[in-house]
Amino acid sequence: MIFGSREWRFARRFAKAAQVAPAGPLRAYYEAGHAHFSTPVEAVEMIAIDLETDGLDFAESAILEAGLVGMSAGRIRGDAALRIRFRPAGALSERSVVVHRITDDALADALPEEEALPLLLGHLAGKVPVAHFADIEAGFLDAACRRVYGAPFVAPFVCTMQLESRWFPRTRAADGLRLAKLRAGYRLPAYRAHDGVTDALACAELLLAQIAHRGARELVLDDLLRR
Amino acid sequence: MTEQPIEIDEVSGFLRRHEPFAYLDDAQLALVSRAVEVSYFRRGAPIVRAGDENRYLSVVRSGAVELRLGGTELNSRLGEGDSFGYPSLIRSGPAQNEAVALEDTLLYRIGKEAFHRARAENAAFRTFYDTDEAARLRRAVDAMRAAREGEAAVGDTLGAHAPLSSLVRRREVVSGSPGTAIREAARIMAEQDVSTLPVWDGGRLAGILTDKDLRRRVLAPGLDPGRPVAEVMTPDPVTAVEDTPILAALLVMADRHIHHLPVTDAGGKVVAVVSSNDILARLGSNALHIAKEVASATDGKELARATAQLPQALAGLVGTGVDADHIARYVSTIGEGAHRRLLELAEAELGPPPVPYALVCFGSLARAEQALGSDQDNGFIMGEGFERTRHDAYFEQLAQRLSDGLDGAGYRYCPGNIMATNPAYRRTAAEWEAHFRSWIDSPEPQAILESTIFFDMRALAGEAALVDGLRQTVFGAARDNRIFLSFIARAAAVTRVPLGFFRNFLLQHDADEGDVLDLKGQAIAPIVDLARTHALANAIPATNTQERLRAASEAGSLDPDAARDLAAGFEFVREVRFRHQADQIAAGQPPSNKLDPASLSRFDREHLRDAFRLIRRQLDKLRSDFAGGLM
Incomplete structure (x- = not known):
């Protein structure tokens, strides 16, 4: 690891957060470590994640659902998808009921945040999370960990939205970086939005398409990571 | 809340919408969906190379894939929902096709273990991926047949494929013998309320006596009703075994212009007589009427009116589930009838032909495989005594009438001029033979391409022996000429x-x-x-x-x-x-x-x-x- 490099800086943040994490699920997450930034992309275990939330304010809004889809060896795995439902403390806003189609019935098998979060951390441990506009997922997970464990959440995120503007810079319409728009450009099928697992799958497929179109040999994890 | 991985709805939902995954039950589909790996290939990227080991059944989720046998010869192009890779999995050998992304492609790849398990557990899934296309095709033909029979069993108008025996209401048949007096036979028919009386001579069906025979051959000429039946019956009638499909019987009757058909059991014993009316009542179609109307048309216009109903009759036969072979035979029967009737009408007008001849037809009508919209392909073979200068004018006129009549009846003039109106196709048997000989003995590619339909020939009217003789000679010469065959x-x-x-x-x-x-x-x-x-x-x-x-x-x-x-x-x-x-x-x-x-x-x-x-x-x-x- 080169002193002062992106990986060195990330590793320091990761280690610092680990130090303040109390014993338990978050500590276990940090103990699993993180992938080296020089690892070839095909050898990186990734997990696409999409959070459905009650609003956009990290601190005020609640996570309603996490959709996860695992990826390894440059492929999306059909046997590694997961949905974790969170039960918000207060009542659902009407808007999120409509947008996420989450009803009280669906909440029946949802878990309170302090039970859902450990499950989610268990699946993220040691892996590279992938999200479209990853600031949202990173922000919500950090806020939740601070709430529940009093410590930050640090992970080497890949953001497909950022990757698109970095790898394929061009002038775009205001909504040109939206997931559905970008997918259509790669001839990927249209999906129903706002289901956690479907959105995670949509994001994972987009990443595969971006990597294929980038066409570079010997891509490493560092090339993909959020800057 | 469980921590078990779940199915991805987008994946299982997509598979469920496509064959053969639609045949899987929920548990089988879940198993297959979980075995999916999703990959993306850029346009032009190789997916599998010929000769490589293949571990997946691949399904195109979006985009397109091209398969090339051995990496060169185009085999197929696959779009959304199509799958490939199964032959090598079934064979457990290397891939024979090279698979390349023809467009940007999202691919579902299902591991071979899940593929084999689904095959083992689900017969419809296994059948779909049968690598033997001939077996698949035979099953498709069987399935169509079964569907027809299923409909036949349910529908009340149907039954073109039902056996003749299904039309027979009572099996005791009254009969007479050749020596029975006409008066006695008529009395039996009236008493039993039958329109046909089989006439037995010992163990042999010698003839049938019908209402029509009584009208035409007894009452009209004022024949003594004390005379024996043998003098007025229709001798040596065509019969059909009782398991003959109704449609086949109809074709025989249309072809021979008969209205009564004695039905026999397997041992040749007559068990009933069915009439064309019985069949028509069953089929509810104008199929047989057309044949009748063609045969009795008094001029070209009447004949054209009859053949104009052919499309509707065909639609009816298709609708009642008649198979392609019988439909083609039926359409051919009508076509044949039209040729015969037009010749009869022309001969009636022009007088009898001065020398024996045969009307020969070529192509689909000769093969009894005519469909709608066929054009005419015909010629005359002149028999003994033909002298061009003396007789050809007659045949030229005969041909003109035939050809015009056919065109009017929907059998268009042949664009290649293969018609008896063309002097090249009014020849003596020897000239025809020489013509064929020139193709066979010194074949030229273009001439061969244009001549092939001539090798499908059949006599429609006149001296059938002229056609049979020609065919025998021509085919004999063809068989012995390897170059021609090549x-x-x-x-x-x-x-x-x-x-x-x-x-x-x-x-x-x-x-x-x-x-x-x-x-x-x-x-x-x-x-x-x-x-x-x-x-x-x-x-x-x-x-x-x-x-x-x-x-x-x-x-x-x-x-x-x-x-x-x-x-x-x-x-x-x-x-x-x-x-x-x-x-x-x-x-x-x-x-x-x-x-x-x-x-x-x-x-x-x-x-x-x-x-x-x-x-x-x-x-x-x-x-x-x-x-x-x-x-």
């Missing part, structure tokens, strides 16, 4: 049978995507050509394609499996054609052999592709067997 085989193999379909297009070998499938030219004609080549090579006298295939198999010229597969393919493509024509008729369009690939059902597309593949393989074989592979 030309015929090459001409057959010239047809480019499509590879299959890609999206809504027809895929050709040169990667062209056409938007019209010519069922006749691209699927039916090649099978006809194959059968004809084998018929010529073995001097098989049969003209009908199915009969030729059977005879070629018996002669050892064609592998029995190949003969059976080609027959199934022939039946299937003709079935598609007639269904298509029935739809056109219902929509008020003129029937044609061309269709838009987008209009085909998935079932038809899959099985047409199987048929194409089978035909291509047999054409390749023909090429190597007869043309020494030099093409």
Whole structure:
């Protein structure tokens, strides 16, 4: 690891957060470590994640659902998808009921945040999370960990939205970086939005398409990571 | 809340919408969905290389994939929902095809363990991935037949395929003997309320006495009713065994212009007599009426009025589930009747022919495989005593009337001028023979291509022996001429049978995507050509394609499996054609052999592709067997 490099800086943040994490699920997450930034992309275990939330304010809004889809060896795995439902403390806003189609019935098998979060951390441990506009997922997970464990959440995120503007810079319409728009450009099928697992799958497929179109040999994890 | 991985709805939902995954139950589908790995390939990227190990059944989720046999020869193009890779999994050998992304492609790849498990657990899934297209095609033909029989069992108007015995209401048959007095026979018929009386001579059916015989041969001429029945009965009647399909019986009756058919059991004992009215009541169709009206037309206009009903009758037969072979035979029967009646009318006007002759027809009508919209192909063979200067004027007029009448009745003038109106096709048997000889002895590719339909010939009227004799001589000469046979085989193999379909297009070998499938030219004609080549090579006298295939198999010229597969393919493509024509008729369009690939059902597309593949393989074989592979 080169002193002062992106990986060195990330590793320091990761280690610092680990130090303040109390014993338990978050500590276990940090103990699993993180992938080296020089690892070839095909050898990186990734997990696409999409959070459905009650609003956009990290601190005020609640996570309603996490959709996860695992990826390894440059492929999306059909046997590694997961949905974790969170039960918000207060009542659902009407808007999120409509947008996420989450009803009280669906909440029946949802878990309170302090039970859902450990499950989610268990699946993220040691892996590279992938999200479209990853600031949202990173922000919500950090806020939740601070709430529940009093410590930050640090992970080497890949953001497909950022990757698109970095790898394929061009002038775009205001909504040109939206997931559905970008997918259509790669001839990927249209999906129903706002289901956690479907959105995670949509994001994972987009990443595969971006990597294929980038066409570079010997891509490493560092090339993909959020800057 | 569980921590178990779940199915991805987008994946299982997509699979569920496509064959053969639609056949899987929920548990089987879950198993397969979880075995999916999703990959993305950029346009032009190789997916599998020929000769590599393949571990997946691949399903195109979006985009398109091209398969090339051995990496070179285009095999197929696959779009959304199509799968590949199964032959190598089933064979557990290396991939034979190279798979390349034709467009940016998202691929679902299902691990071989899950594929084999689904095959083991689900018969419909296994059947779909059968690598033997001939077996698949035969099953499709069987399925169509079963569907027809299912309908027949339910529907009350149906039963064209039901046996004659289903029409028989009572099985005791009253009968007379040749010596019975006419008066006594009439009394029995009146008492028993029957319109037909079988006449037995010992153990043999000597004839039948019908109401019509009594009117025409007894009452009208004032014959003494004390005379024996033998003098007025219709002798040596055509009979049918009771398990004959009703439609087959109808064809016999239409062909022979008879209205009563004694039905026998397997032992030859007459168990009933069915009338054309019984059959018509059952079929509820004007099918037999047309034949009657054609046979009794008093002029070309009446005849044209009768044949004008043919499209509706065909639509009716298709609708009642009659199979392609019987429909083609029926259409041919009407065509034949039209030729005969027009000649009769012309002879009545022009006087009897000065010398014996035969009307010979060529092509589909000769093969009893006519469909709607055929044009006329005919000629005259002149018999003993023909002198051109003295007699030809008569035959020229006869031909003109025939040809004009046929054109009026919907059998258009032949664009290639293969008609008796053309002096080149009014020849003596010896001249015809010389004409054929020139093709056989010094074959030229173009001449061969244009001459093949002449080798499908049949007498429609006049001296059938003239045609039979010509065929025998010609086919004998053809069989013994390897060079000629190689030309015929090459001409057959010239047809480019499509590879299959890609999206809504027809895929050709040169990667062209056409938007019209010519069922006749691209699927039916090649099978006809194959059968004809084998018929010529073995001097098989049969003209009908199915009969030729059977005879070629018996002669050892064609592998029995190949003969059976080609027959199934022939039946299937003709079935598609007639269904298509029935739809056109219902929509008020003129029937044609061309269709838009987008209009085909998935079932038809899959099985047409199987048929194409089978035909291509047999054409390749023909090429190597007869043309020494030099093409």
